Amino acid sequence: MADIRSIQRAHAVGRVLWKLGSRHRAVRGGVAAARSVGKATARVTRILWLEVTGLFFAVFALMGVGAAWRQWDKIRTGQSSAPMSHVGVALAFSAMFVYFSLSSFWRARRESAKENGNG
Numbered sequence: 414m415a416d417i418r419s420i421q422r423a424h425a426v427g428r429v430l431w432k433l434g435s436r437h438r439a440v441r442g443g444v445a446a447a448r449s450v451g452k453a454t455a456r457v458t459r460i461l462w463l464e465v466t467g468l469f470f471a472v473f474a475l476m477g478v479g480a481a482w483r484q485w486d487k488i489r490t491g492q493s494s495a496p497m498s499h500v501g502v503a504l505a506f507s508a509m510f511v512y513f514s515l516s517s518f519w520r521a522r523r524e525s526a527k528e529n530g531n532g
Contacts, residue, residue: 467517
């Protein structure tokens, strides 16, 4: 493990190099460009993440609706003696995931509006 003195020396060298580099226009421009690209990339990545999450929630909701339909069909035809509450639970699951999906897409839209200066 490095001792404190060598860490302090490395920190001092870093400060000196930063001061020397920040005097040059190219270094300042490069840092400004990196910040700009980093902010834009983070914004777009957040919007994409919200949209992908919304898509997965929508798929889960569709799976729940399918399960509720299959269970209801089995109960209706007499193939299953399960209570109707199973269908209700599957539909509640689906409704919850529809809400999650919609809220994720709404958040993505709000983030996109902020990015475009409309919000």
